[in-house]
Amino acid sequence: MIAVEVVLAWPDRVDSRLLQLPDEATVADAVAACAIPGAADCPAVAVHGVLAAPGQLLLDGDRVELLRPLLADPKDNRRRRARGG
Structure with a gap:
């Protein structure tokens, strides 16, 4: 058995x-x-801050982080900054 924190x-x-x-x-x-409400709907997951695939094996002591949806598209933000706005 391994101990994991989500x-x-x-x-x-x-x-x-x-x-x-x-x-x-x-x-x-x-x-x-x-059993965290909404966990299955998270768009991405990280292990110790590094983006992880669903099939990635976990190790004892790993911290699995449920990531929220992006509030803004980074590409759109770069385009807006490049235009000066």
Whole structure:
């Protein structure tokens, strides 16, 4: 068994769960097991701040972070800055 923490830390909402998962658990397994409302709808997940694929294997002590949707498209922001606005 491995110990994993799943965290959702958004400006308006904070939640975390400590889980005990099988040794071969993946990021998707942790998200499914965490029972944090809305976890399955998160557009991306990171492990220790690095973007992670759902099939990535987890290690004992990993921190899985549920990421929120982007508020603005970075490409649009760059275009707007390039135009001077």
